[in-house]
Amino acid sequence: MPDTLSTSTVTTTSNLDSLLTEVLEVLLEADELGQLVGPQELAARIPVADADIDAAIARLLGDGTAQLAGDGIALSEAGRERATTAVRRHRLTERLLADVIGLEWWKVHHEAERWDGIMSDDVEARLLDLLGDPGTCPHGNPIPGSANQPSHPDAVRLEDAPSGPVLVVRITETLEGDDEALQLLQNCGFMPGRSCEIKERQDGWVLVAGSVHDAALPPHVAAHTYVAPR
Numbered sequence: 001m002p003d004t005l006s007t008s009t010v011t012t013t014s015n016l017d018s019l020l021t022e023v024l025e026v027l028l029e030a031d032e033l034g035q036l037v038g039p040q041e042l043a044a045r046i047p048v049a050d051a052d053i054d055a056a057i058a059r060l061l062g063d064g065t066a067q068l069a070g071d072g073i074a075l076s077e078a079g080r081e082r083a084t085t086a087v088r089r090h091r092l093t094e095r096l097l098a099d100v101i102g103l104e105w106w107k108v109h110h111e112a113e114r115w116d117g118i119m120s121d122d123v124e125a126r127l128l129d130l131l132g133d134p135g136t137c138p139h140g141n142p143i144p145g146s147a148n149q150p151s152h153p154d155a156v157r158l159e160d161a162p163s164g165p166v167l168v169v170r171i172t173e174t175l176e177g178d179d180e181a182l183q184l185l186q187n188c189g190f191m192p193g194r195s196c197e198i199k200e201r202q203d204g205w206v207l208v209a210g211s212v213h214d215a216a217l218p219p220h221v222a223a224h225t226y227v228a229p230r
């Protein structure tokens with residue numbers, strides 16, 4: 001089976017705020033893992049023109065959000081706080097879109113990008129109340145500061161998980177921008193919170209029984225999806 005999904009999705013980032021939020025998301029994830037990210041990795045993970053990535057980096061370096069560290073870019077102390085706020089608001093917006101407005105699950109990431117950078121402290125506080133301080137975004141990624149973050153110490157990448165029943169835990173940020181992959185996961189019902197089953201594997205592909213029907217998931221989806229064996 002060919003791996004056709006990896007090159008087919010191009011994100012159009014509509015404004016600098018949403019691009020900055022995406023860059024901050026990647027930098028925060030690296031920060032939490034104690035890693036550094038260079039411009040090339042940012043460009044590989046965020047499918048926009050290199051010039052746009054360079055402009056976003058220049059902005060973050062210029063306003064003190066980030067600083068150069070060796071070959072990489074690291075968040076400053078103030079930048080870590082800014083990134084945490086931006087990521088929290090992005091993931092709360094995704095929750096609002098999915099849970100209250102009823103937008104289809106696979107669409108909420110890109111829709112939330114349009115809202116990046118506009119939320120006030122007041123609206124964020126009301127949204128936390130309205131949504132009941134959710135622990136994760138609809139893709140299972142933790143919402144910073146939530147008191148309700150789930151713990152799945154046994155979660156593993158789908159590509160490494162043993163056959164048998166699993167709980168789908170998380171779709172990584174990398175995959176959140178991949179519309180085709182998300183539609184595949186939604187159509188078969190292999191989404192965070194669902195009980196599913198791993199049936200068999202072939203050449204990196206994983207045949208799963210989703211909560212809706214069976215599907216063959218390609219290698220890059222299996223690499224960016226986390227499940228907890230049941």
Ligand SMILES: [Zn+2]
Nearest residue numbers: 094137138139
């Ligand atoms: Zn998300």
